Every structure is written in C-alpha cells, then in structure tokens.
Amino acid sequence: MRTAPIDPRAWFIWAIALALPPLVGRNPFPVVTCAVVAGAVALGYRGSGSGWGTVVRLAGWLAAVGVVFNVLTVHAGDWVITTLPDWLPLIGGPLTWNAALFGLVSGIALMTVVLIGVTLTRVLDWVAVMRMLPDRFAGLAAVGAIAWTLVPQTGRALTEIREAQVARGYQPRGVRDAGPLVVPLLAGGLERATVLGEALEARAFGSSATADATRRREGFLLLLAVTVGVVAAYAVMLRAVVLAAVLLAIASILTWLALRTPSDGIGRTRYRRIAWDRRATVIAGASAVALVGELVVLVTSPGAFAWEPYPSMVIPVANLLVLGCIALLLAPLAVQP
Amino acid sequence: MHRWRCWAVLLLCVWLVGAVFAPPMVGADPDRGSHAGLVIRRADGALTYAWVAFPEPEISGVELLHRSGVPILTAGFGGLGEAICQLEGEGCSLTECRKSVCQVGANAPYWRYFQMSDDGEWVPGVLGASISKVRDGDVDGWSWTADESFLPTITPGEVAVKAGAGASDGPAVWRSEPLAQPQAGTLRETGVALGLVGAIVLVAGAGVWWARQHRSAA
Numbered sequence: 001m002r003t004a005p006i007d008p009r010a011w012f013i014w015a016i017a018l019a020l021p022p023l024v025g026r027n028p029f030p031v032v033t034c035a036v037v038a039g040a041v042a043l044g045y046r047g048s049g050s051g052w053g054t055v056v057r058l059a060g061w062l063a064a065v066g067v068v069f070n071v072l073t074v075h076a077g078d079w080v081i082t083t084l085p086d087w088l089p090l091i092g093g094p095l096t097w098n099a100a101l102f103g104l105v106s107g108i109a110l111m112t113v114v115l116i117g118v119t120l121t122r123v124l125d126w127v128a129v130m131r132m133l134p135d136r137f138a139g140l141a142a143v144g145a146i147a148w149t150l151v152p153q154t155g156r157a158l159t160e161i162r163e164a165q166v167a168r169g170y171q172p173r174g175v176r177d178a179g180p181l182v183v184p185l186l187a188g189g190l191e192r193a194t195v196l197g198e199a200l201e202a203r204a205f206g207s208s209a210t211a212d213a214t215r216r217r218e219g220f221l222l223l224l225a226v227t228v229g230v231v232a233a234y235a236v237m238l239r240a241v242v243l244a245a246v247l248l249a250i251a252s253i254l255t256w257l258a259l260r261t262p263s264d265g266i267g268r269t270r271y272r273r274i275a276w277d278r279r280a281t282v283i284a285g286a287s288a289v290a291l292v293g294e295l296v297v298l299v300t301s302p303g304a305f306a307w308e309p310y311p312s313m314v315i316p317v318a319n320l321l322v323l324g325c326i327a328l329l330l331a332p333l334a335v336q337p
Numbered sequence: 338m339h340r341w342r343c344w345a346v347l348l349l350c351v352w353l354v355g356a357v358f359a360p361p362m363v364g365a366d367p368d369r370g371s372h373a374g375l376v377i378r379r380a381d382g383a384l385t386y387a388w389v390a391f392p393e394p395e396i397s398g399v400e401l402l403h404r405s406g407v408p409i410l411t412a413g414f415g416g417l418g419e420a421i422c423q424l425e426g427e428g429c430s431l432t433e434c435r436k437s438v439c440q441v442g443a444n445a446p447y448w449r450y451f452q453m454s455d456d457g458e459w460v461p462g463v464l465g466a467s468i469s470k471v472r473d474g475d476v477d478g479w480s481w482t483a484d485e486s487f488l489p490t491i492t493p494g495e496v497a498v499k500a501g502a503g504a505s506d507g508p509a510v511w512r513s514e515p516l517a518q519p520q521a522g523t524l525r526e527t528g529v530a531l532g533l534v535g536a537i538v539l540v541a542g543a544g545v546w547w548a549r550q551h552r553s554a555a
Contacts, residue, residue: 026432029530033537040541044548076410076431090415239442303520310431311410311423314521318530327537333544 005125006335007276008132010284015116017291018329022109024298025305026102027316033326035108038115044333045123054155059114063107070103071095076310098309105307121148123332128274136259139206146196157188221258225251279335286331293325371395371473374453374496375405376488378480379427380446383514384489388502398450398466398477405508408516410434418467421448424479426516444483451478451486453493459486 018038021030071081072091077098086092126148130141161184162170170180200206232247297304297319304319371394375387387405399419402409410423412434422434428448429439439447450462452469453476462469462477471477476496478488491499500509522530 029534033534036534036538036541040545043545073413074431075413090413093413237436239445306430308430308432311408312519314519315524315527317520317522318526320530320533323530323533323537327533327540330537330541330544333541333548 004275004277005128006123006283007274007280008124008129010280010287011120011123013284013291014287014329014332015120017287017294018326019113019116020291020294020298021305021322021326022112025302025307026105026109027305027307028105029316029318030305030322030326031105031109031112033323034329035112035115037326037329038112038119040330041332042115042119042122045119054158055151056111056114056118059111063110066107066110067100067103070106071099074099074102074310078312098311098313101313102309121152125274131274134259142200142205153192154185154189158185161185161188218258221254225254225258228254282335283331286328290325290328293321297322297325372497372502373401373471373473374476374493374500375401375407376476376478376491376496377407377424378478378482378486378488379425379514380481381514382487383512385425385510385512386496386499387508387510388497388500389508395470395472398452398462398469398471401471401477402466402479406510412438418465421450421466421479424448424481425512426519427481446481446483449480449482449486451480451488452476453478457490457492459488461486 018034021027021034025031072095075093075096077094077096079097081095081097081100083094084092126145130138130145133141158181161181165180170177172178172181228247229251232244232251235244235247301319303317304322307314307316370390370392372388372390373396375385375389377385377387379385385407387407389401389405391401391404396404399411399421402421402424407424408426409421410428410431411419412422412431413419420434420438422428422431422439428434429441433439433441439445450466450469451459452462454460459478466477469477474493476491476493478486480486480488497503497509500511502509
C-alpha cells in the first residue's frame with residue numbers, strides 16, 4: 001500500500017531549519033552536524049531511480065574544486081603548506097592549511113544545501129504544493145514544478161540512452177564519442193518539451209478571461225515589485241536597515257496591488273484536501289523548535305555559527321544548544337518514510 | 338694635562354650617551370639602507386608604533402605592513418592590489434572583507450590609510466597601500482575609523498624612538514596596549530561538542546537503518 005505523502009509545509013519548515021546554519025556561517029560543528037542530518041534523511045527517503053545521483057556527484061566535485069580554489073587563491077593563515085613564487089598571477093604566495101580547512105567546511109556546507117534540495121525533490125508532493133499556492137500563482141507553480149523535474153528527467157533519460165547504446169555495442173573512449181549520447185538526449189528533450197507544451201495548451205494553460213490592459217497593469221506592478229525587492233536585498237547587504245525596510249514595504253504594497261485585481265475567472269477545484277497527519281505534526285514541531293532555537297542563538301551569540309581560520313587557526317566555538325536543535329531535525333527518520 | 342684628560346673623558350661620555358639614546362638620523366647614512374615608520378591606531382585608541390628597515394629605495398605601503406611583523410590579514414583583489422581586512426587582530430573577517438572591504442554601512446569604520454606629509458600632517462592616502470610608495474624616512478598611518486584619522490602628531494624620529502629602533506636588526510614594534518585574543522572555544526567545550534556530534538552520527542545511522550527496514554518490510 002502506498003503511503004500518503006506528508007504535508008509539504010512540514011517539509012518546508014524542516015528545510016529552512018536545516019539550511020540556516022550552513023547559510024549563515026562556517027562554524028564546522030553546526031555545518032558538519034547539518035551535513036550528517038541532511039545525508040541521513042536523504043538516505044532514509046531514497047527512492048529508486050530518482051535521477052539526482054548525478055547532481056549530488058556534481059556538487060561533490062564542485063566542493064572539491066572549491067577546496068583547491070580556496071587554497072590557491074587565499075594566501076592567509078599561519079599554518080603554511082608551501083609558498084608559490086610571487087610572480088605567478090593570482091596563485092603566487094603562501095598556500096595554507098587554514099585556507100584548505102575553510103574550503104573544506106565551505107564544500108560541506110554546499111553539499112548540505114544540495115542534499116536538502118534533493119531530499120525535498122524526493123519527498124514533496126508537487127501537486128499538493130501547487131494547490132497550496134493562491135490561484136494567481138497557479139501558472140508560476142506549474143512552470144516551477146516542471147523546471148524542478150527537468151534535471152532528474154534528463155538524468156534518467158541519459159541513463160536509458162547510455163544503456164541502449166551500450167546494448168548496441170557502443171564503447172565511449174572520450175569526448176568525441178559523446179555524439180551517440182548527446183544527439184538522442186537533445187532530440188528526446190525537444191520531443192518531451194513539445195509533448196508537454198501541447199498537453200498544457202490542450203488544458204488551456206496560460207489562457208485568461210481578463211482584458212489585456214488589466215493583465216499588462218498586473219504584470220507591470222509585479223515587475224516593479226520584484227525590482228524594488230531586489231534593491232531592498234541590496235540595501236540589506238549594505239546594512240542600510242531603514243532603507244531596506246522602506247523598500248520592502250513598498251515592494252509588499254506593489255505586490256498586494258498587483259494581486260488584488262480580480263482573478264482571471266478560471267477557478268480551481270479540489271477533489272480532496274491534503275491531510276495534516278501525525279507525521280507532519282512531528283516533523284513540523286521538531287523543525288519549528290529547532291528553527292526558533294537557532295534564531296535565538298543567532299541573535300544572542302552569532303559566534304556560534306561563525307568561524308574563520310584567518311589569520312590564525314583557532315578552535316571554533318561549540319554551542320551545544322545549536323547542535324541539539326540540529327539533532328531534532330532527524331525527526332523525519334522517526335516517522336514512517 | 339690632567340685637566341685635558343678629564344675634559345676628553347667627559348666629552349667621550351657625553352658622546353656615548355648621546356649616541357646610545359639619540360633618535361636615529363633618518364636617511365642620514367645611505368649605507369644603512371632605508372627606514373620607514375608605522376603608526377596604527379585601533380578602535381579603542383590603543384597605538385602601535387613600528388620602525389622598519391628595508392634595503393630597497395622604496396616599497397609599497399602593504400609591503401611595509403608585512404615587513405613590520407604586526408598581525409595582518411589582507412584580501413587580494415588581483416590587479417587592484419590587497420585590501421587590509423585586519424590589523425593587530427582588529428577589523429572584519431575575510432568573508433566580509435571580500436564583500437565590502439569592511440565597509441558595512443555609511444559611517445562604519447574600516448582600516449583607513451594615511452601618509453605623513455613633510456609638515457607632519459596626516460594625509461589620507463589616495464592611491465591605496467598596494468600602489469603607494471614608502472621611501473626612507475616616511476611614516477604610514479592606519480586608523481580603524483570612518484573619517485578622521487585620530488592619529489597622534491609625531492615626527493619620524495619619535496616613531497623610531499617609541500618603537501625602540503636599534504635594539505635589533507629586525508623591525509621594532511611597541512604597543513600601548515596588548516593585543517586582544519581572538520574568540521576561541523576551549524578544549525573541554527570542543528570535547529563535549531565532538532561527543533555530541535558523534536552521538537548524532539550514531540542516532541542518524543540508526544535512523545537510516547530503521548527507515549530502510551521499515552520500508553522493505555512495507
């Protein structure tokens with residue numbers, strides 16, 4: 001019997017709580033703990049033929065390249081490995097263990113975020129996610145869901161094409177032998193896109209009952225809201241808090257003005273609503289507690305998340321409350337996968 | 338004759354005392370190489386004086402900092418040179434430095450570069466420390482500030498004296514206040530944290546095993 005999917009809102013809270021530590025700092029204790037939790041949940045919910053293995057491997061390679069890049073370009077630190085001549089552009093100077101360790105922690109943080117995304121892709125009920133969004137975002141949600149499944153679909157197609165070609169005696173020896181793989185992959189991708197487009201067209205995707213002028217006004221307001229929002233994000237980076245707050249308020253008002261226009265008259269019906277069950281309560285509850293704990297520590301003691309081994313290698317500060325909060329995020333393994 | 342000897346000994350003593358305690362003559366002897374001074378002012382007003390000898394006729398301001406031996410953290414920006422992120426343990430992290438060169442707000446302090454003019458005034462460096470030239474007898478100033486330098490009025494000779502130049506061949510450095518220690522965890526805290534991380538790994542492994550068993554049974 002197929003198990004009913006868990007409410008997507010519980011998974012979103014879990015993902016935010018788990019992604020927060022690797023995104024706000026590079027303290028090895030929370031970053032490594034988050035990686036362990038993300039890896040365990042990803043393994044616990046691993047399905048067959050998910051197609052994300054390539055992405056995880058690619059992220060691993062990127063993390064490894066990041067370590068090398070960090071060592072070669074950051075010439076700071078007191079634990080020197082060796083020194084390259086200064087006449088070498090960019091990489092000339094001392095190479096340090098400090099840079100290697102920081103690059104390694106950054107790579108683990110990157111892998112953690114990728115694992116969280118992979119886990120979400122596996123466990124989320126995308127139909128339920130689309131239904132949770134307001135009617136006005138239905139089109140956006142459909143496009144987002146299609147885009148999100150593009151990578152695993154392409155991965156699966158590549159595997160199938162490779163197996164078929166190997167059965168025909170294909171033996172790849174280098175980049176020049178990639179043709180028998182790439183051409184069918186491209187052709188198959190175009191064919192799938194055409195079929196998908198026809199299917200969406202047949203279901204009147206993108207049609208509207210409202211006047212063009214109303215849609216143009218709505219689109220203009222949304223574009224303006226996004227622009228102001230991006231400027232607000234830049235103000236946040238500059239620590240101009242007041243300006244950022246004003247811009248965010250303007251962006252919110254513009255979004256509200258754009259969305260308050262009457263819908264296009266094409267309503268959606270629901271056969272059944274997704275049930276909020278005990279599993280969702282466990283995951284959401286544990287994640288909410290963890291998120292609140294992390295935020296409290298982030299405000300009261302930011303050093304619990306931050307660490308830099310420059311200019312001298314120091315032992316990172318260990319905050320047991322943060323580690324305990326992250327441990328709570330193993331809750332998805334305690335409920336039925 | 339006895340009086341002449343007394344006068345000669347007295348003059349010799351005065352000369353010796355003067356030679357020992359007098360400030361070095363800046364740029365007086367080309368065979369001794371070049372010397373330049375550094376004045377660093379931290380946020381709490383603590384001052385560091387350094388007197389650096391170098392064989393070249395001129396070096397850059399960043400090179401002077403490196404040769405002075407004061408704790409320094411820089412971020413490289415390729416052909417644009419190096420940005421000063423931390424001096425004497427004060428400043429911003431390398432990540433922040435790469436993003437904003439420590440300037441995190443309109444009036445936020447950063448390591449501002451000054452050069453002492455011929456009349457003893459502190460003039461903001463317009464070229465940046467990677468490009469600026471420091472020659473024999475020059476004095477560079479660094480202050481963790483957003484506007485005014487707050488650096489003391491001083492002469493190159495006085496910088497050499499305060500730094501204690503002449504005691505050794507290496508750079509001479511003197512600080513009005515000791516350096517602050519960076520925030521770091523203790524070994525006990527680290528041990529407890531490592532134990533907790535190990536316990537989490539065990540629980541995670543058990544959880545994965547249980548989840549797989551449950552799924553295969555289903």
